[in-house]
Amino acid sequence: MLKVGIVGATGYGGEELIRLLLSHPEVEITVLAAKMEGEKLSISEIFPAFEGKIDLPCSDLDIEKMAADSELVFLALPHKVSMEMAARFLSLGKKVIDFSADYRFNEAQIYEEWYEVKHTRKELLKEAVYGLPELNREEIKQARLIANPGCYPTSVILGAAPLVSRGLVDPENIIADSKTGVSGAGRWPGKGFHFGEIQENFKAYKVAGHRHQPEMEEQLGRLAREKTRITFTPHLAPMKRGILSTIYMNLKKKESPEELRQIYKDFYEDEPFVRITEPDKFPETKDVWGSNYCHIGFKVDERAGRAIVISAIDNLIKGASGQAVQNMNIMWGFEEDEGLDHLGPRP
Amino acid sequence: MLKVGIVGATGYGGEELIRLLLSHPEVEITVLAAKMEGEKLSISEIFPAFEGKIDLPCSDLDIEKMAADSELVFLALPHKVSMEMAARFLSLGKKVIDFSADYRFNEAQIYEEWYEVKHTRKELLKEAVYGLPELNREEIKQARLIANPGCYPTSVILGAAPLVSRGLVDPENIIADSKTGVSGAGRWPGKGFHFGEIQENFKAYKVAGHRHQPEMEEQLGRLAREKTRITFTPHLAPMKRGILSTIYMNLKKKESPEELRQIYKDFYEDEPFVRITEPDKFPETKDVWGSNYCHIGFKVDERAGRAIVISAIDNLIKGASGQAVQNMNIMWGFEEDEGLDHLGPRP
């Protein structure tokens, strides 16, 4: 049994990670840590749904103790907090899957500009692997440090990758219009997330200024092997979970919907968690809700020479904790869908 | 007191129209009709909220009777049903405000192609006025027949008009990514609108194929005085009301955010129901929920030379019944905000 520790166990990402790992036959959760301000509570006191499933104590992080009791550490923390912590665990011989943005960029400069903080562990940036299995499976196998992708980037990169990597669209002229549920912002983010402010409300925010934009540009640029530019508009929808990204890309030459469909089918042929929707059917977040799947569909606007690609994921699973488990499975050579083969409740 | 009749009184548009007219000091509702299959019920039996406010009977339509008892008829009906009915009321000397698409197009051909039905009253298309007060106030004053705009077109046209009409953007390369609440589809549209299918779900539908697309193109084309082409993607959000449209337009030359803001402020200077949001603030549907306002905000993506304009309306008020009342006010010379000056419940 692989022994794992989780830091940030009481956030949405941490809680969902615990839930997924509970049904993983090869893994044992051994240590849980969170900001507890000196308190030590059983995780099942905090989350009554876990009673009888896992009754481990949850307390403030003791790095040495966690390192002693686990081989792999998940850091389900906000950016900036993980940076030093990841380095410490690595130096103690542990592997790390980091949910934050701290190790997602190849160059410190873009990170420092968008996240407005100095990167104090630049030497690890080259080593860290961007943990999107559909693009980087081989590197993930060997990695000590995984930068688990952002939720929006997961949905946009998976949606755009087949066309961008084959050079079929203009990479400098991509628009990604994404809609997310509320849980993506974490559990306690202040008054803007009060039920009264969200229910029956829809809004855009950080228009053309969200930190996930450079992350998408770096990853898609690598695939395009040329400069890539995305106009990214995130929106908040009145739901707990789910991201739907509508991606507009200009086709370099005319492509029929059938040709495009074949390109997507081929690109994701062996992928366990990507499905291409039937012709003229479009993804809905409810079809991936509670699961690690990404659904992709599309339409060609022939008048405008434009491909409209729509992708749907569950932001907390394929967009966070499920993807982390998938990375772990690849790193340890488990079946890639181990612990991830359960679908979400229907409806 | 202006006497009005309402056909389609039991749909969402009709019900909301009744509510708005109840607080209008110059109007008396005299006749209500709907598909009642021979039954005759008091409207307050159907909608208990109306008890004591209006207890008129609602029965199947009797055109002669409605014409005898009213000067203005609102047709809150699906397209195709209004076509002949509007003509009949006009021939009986009544004025008509039609919620359907039947008289929104200047040429029958586009209508017939997109709505897949013959237009049997083409002679009225030239006379009908597209009832968007912000663009056509003078024609509305004289009109006998108002084609009340579609909900999506209202939000997209108001958002794009200032830039399109001044020739500042490429009119053949507009993208409108719109998100709507469920009520836009009417009251009883089948299993796709069951609560279990909508809650915690987000989806695109009729991608680059929705009937409101040619309506937007015709109206914006008129403003641009050149061919206009829109890639339009409607989405369904888990909420009852509200449309947020995110509109991407390529700027012909560099414009600062301040310049753009001034263009919008000038364009809508005297408009009672359009507000431009503060710099770097974006519209939210909750701020217009329950009111006739349209809020517009924007951002310039300087790298891409692209304006991102965001507009928010309440689809049942500014997108339907409120706009109909506004048109009526203009036609009869009432204060334009009479019956429309109440804000929606907060929150």
Next chain:
Amino acid sequence: MLKVGIVGATGYGGEELIRLLLSHPEVEITVLAAKMEGEKLSISEIFPAFEGKIDLPCSDLDIEKMAADSELVFLALPHKVSMEMAARFLSLGKKVIDFSADYRFNEAQIYEEWYEVKHTRKELLKEAVYGLPELNREEIKQARLIANPGCYPTSVILGAAPLVSRGLVDPENIIADSKTGVSGAGRWPGKGFHFGEIQENFKAYKVAGHRHQPEMEEQLGRLAREKTRITFTPHLAPMKRGILSTIYMNLKKKESPEELRQIYKDFYEDEPFVRITEPDKFPETKDVWGSNYCHIGFKVDERAGRAIVISAIDNLIKGASGQAVQNMNIMWGFEEDEGLDHLGPRP
């Protein structure tokens, strides 16, 4: 024009009060105060829906200034905060409508026990009038200080009053099972009100221990002229607004549904804001949503000799701000439904 000031203008109750007063033809809002920590913002910057309707500054409370500029002060504040403030405004010759519980009890002792704080203005308890117009209209007319009722008590007292006051039910054996939307708890009450904790969740809280229980018992006890005891269970439903109370009372003798219905119709005969539902129809919160109405319906369980009474209100209107406006209308001799005759958006 009656000049009014509002303290607590940025909470849900305050915001909704502003909205209602904006459509009141006899009232002018002259001063707004809230906890602003030294800042002074236009209320329309805080709430964009108010732009052009009211642009008054909102700042920290200056009691003298507010007293100088207004005749009536609304205190939309949590309990304990209003106590001294109300006394100060009274001593400056102003009238006060207090949203808190501070002046709702006849005896300080019950207040002090349930609210765990000393009452420092006991001399005002006798003078304060419990502002439920359906029971205390005459006293309200003369009052200087109104204790605006709690939202749950409004729904339960209106539902139970006709049977309790006529001595038809056992007053020591009443059960009130109430369900509320989230806004009743105010705008910023911490992590339990995050959208992710509320959506798709239903729970009971403060079972048989909520502070509104003694308030109901005091008011119903007065009507019964004997000791009254209520088992009160509040529940939180995943919605913004609305309270539905299901009240179980044991009938002293057999009553037919028709007799009960007549008792309710008689009791509320001249009330502008109470409606009795049709036989075998039950209230729904959507029918009162956004309005000042209370709907009441009932059923007799003949086997058990029990009346089941169901009442519905909008907790922010009849349960708070609307009732405050109704009280003001009575105090100043305005039409009782002035500013309150608009129905909520439908649906």
Next chain:
Amino acid sequence: MLKVGIVGATGYGGEELIRLLLSHPEVEITVLAAKMEGEKLSISEIFPAFEGKIDLPCSDLDIEKMAADSELVFLALPHKVSMEMAARFLSLGKKVIDFSADYRFNEAQIYEEWYEVKHTRKELLKEAVYGLPELNREEIKQARLIANPGCYPTSVILGAAPLVSRGLVDPENIIADSKTGVSGAGRWPGKGFHFGEIQENFKAYKVAGHRHQPEMEEQLGRLAREKTRITFTPHLAPMKRGILSTIYMNLKKKESPEELRQIYKDFYEDEPFVRITEPDKFPETKDVWGSNYCHIGFKVDERAGRAIVISAIDNLIKGASGQAVQNMNIMWGFEEDEGLDHLGPRP
């Protein structure tokens, strides 16, 4: 591998049953039937979430074919439809788990009165076992025909059983006030379940007249060994899933909360799916959402000598499909939590 067939595969109960069985290691779904009106579609075309997991065709029921290919048949059908069908499958040597009410009553008379239909297979009523494992585990082991309990009765019976069976409360004076999500009414039940009618709405329905009332009375009466009478009020909450029942029972003698808690702990000591909440903590539907658990908590109102018991289940799992799987596990001697040990997504 146990081969099972499912009739009613496209309803909410059927869809969720498929989902649960997909993760059951001992079961193979072999035949799917539903009202398809002659059509034959892959279940994964109907529900895209199943793609790659199960691609069986779904067509109209062919009883012989289903009997030939399966040992156990689940009937996820409305009442009245199952009656003959269950008998046919039994006569063909199959076992049946029936989701409807057709075999839940010991005597045909009560069924016929409440469901207003003749019972044509009375001879099977004595044989059928009411499939609530916590009460009837031994009979379930031997059963050929399981009447899977109603969702409301599951929540109320589990909540009341410990006190009723030990004779601690007055069985003729029980009140159950239940609140359910929308999915309990099935997938396509008409206009009352349109999102626009449910969102931001809360209502009671079938007050003291719901068909689940006699079902509760029969089962609790058996436990009490005396006449049992329940006043049952169902309510509809704006959520997809979850039932919270608040049960009021009069204690025959004084019991401390500690004593009551011990009674509940003892009664459910070995139950895999019942949890008693911590003292002064109350169940929330989100804690059982997506799982087969029932959470029970309570409070004693000492003044009134009344126990208030609150139970929470997921109506589609413990209240329908999960309980059916649990019954199957008991019948075939599988681990009782096989296929049911996954928790629901959090949050």
